[in-house]
Amino acid sequence: MLSAFIALLILGWLVIVHELGHFVVARWAGVRILRFSVGFGPRLFSWTRGHTEYAVSAIPLGGYVKMAGEQYAPPAEAGRASQPGEPWEYLSKPIGVRAAIVFAGPFVNYLVALLSLWAVFIIGYPELLPVVGKVEEATPAHAAGLKKGDRIVSIDGRPVDTWEQMAKTILASPSRPLTFEVKRESTTETVSVVPAPMQVPDLFNRSKTIGRIGAWSSGEARLRRVGPVVALKEAIRQQGAFTAQTMVGLLLVITGRVSMRDSMTGPIGIIYMTSEAMRSGLPALLTTISLLSLSLAIFNLFPIPILDGGHLFFLALEKLRGRPVSLHIQERSAQVSFVLLVTLVLVSCINDVNRFGLVEKLFGWAR
DSSP states (O other): OHHHHHHHHHHHHHHHHHHHHHHHHHHHTTOOEEEEEEEEEEEEEEEEETTEEEEEEEEEEEEEEEETTOSOOOTTTOOGGGSBTBTTSGGGSOHHHHHHHHHHHHHHHHHHHHHHHHHHHHHOEEEEOSBEEEEOTTSHHHHHTOOTTOEEEEETTEEOOSHHHHHHHHHTOTTOOEEEEEEETTEEEEEEEOOEEEEEEOTTSOEEEEEEOOEEEOOOEEEEOOOHHHHHHHHHHHHHHHHHHHHHHHHHHHTTSSOHHHHOOOHHHHHHHHHHHHHTOHHHHHHHHHHHHHHHHHHHTSSOTTSHHHHHHHHHHHHHHSSOOOHHHHHHHHHHHHHHHHHHHHHHHHHHHHHTTHHHHHHHHHO
16 A cells, blocks of 8 residues: 555656646746646645745645636736736747747656666666576477576577567567577587467557467576666667557557557556556666656647647647637637546546456455
């Protein structure tokens, strides 16, 4: 239960740093911040400094920033203080500045994700060694004579350092003979292994052929560390790969090729996975934080009115039209998107409970 509570705080912290991005850039642009709240709901306590009220609220799931003059208001309904045009109001700023304020939230989440992954590469992360732990019967590995404890030194003369590297070679070589150099106790042997072809669906649900030999890892691992520069390059590369996978996954869900139920994780699932990562050590926790923060950045850039991406979309329309989208349209679209998002969250929470068997786990904790 303690790990779940800490995971909840981590999720809330990721949302807070998102709002801090809006806050810092808005202050830099000269926009007056009326309130910066840590948490939602009833305020537990608050203090005022300058024109800004800083508050701590009862629900620790993030926070929000309230800026002066965030919305256009009809002249008949607005007093002078709420009319755009005051130099310290949000709407008095050029479109580019407002876009920078909106974009700052997702950008900070991206930076947090990048720094978290960068830290993982520097402090070290476990890397599976190419040591065989189990060999299935009636498989290519069994036919070739591979045994538990064998360490794969090279494949076709190319050195093998990790289990992942070995697996990629096997997957890419269906029905093609591979020469394994194997270290067994104090001797080194050479065996020929022909990966069996297997049909599996790819990301676009098309059939593809991969190789399989029927050997499993022993779980033996080593800690890999790299320098700061290499770590940054690796972090950027992995961030790009994860972003591409996320966009492809979204495309598959939209086109109906992948079930939303199978691919969607909500707040309960996120908290559960984060608490599980905490038990696996700091590298696993930082990796999970990186994935969560990057997911928040990507999700918030979707062109949904209630999200940052929706605000950027309206700003783009304002730039093209030469005038802002009417307040009525913005409010109605925000209301509809809010209902849809709440529905999505509720459905994902139910899905999380069923997928992770949380009801059974809860009764197990109670006993």
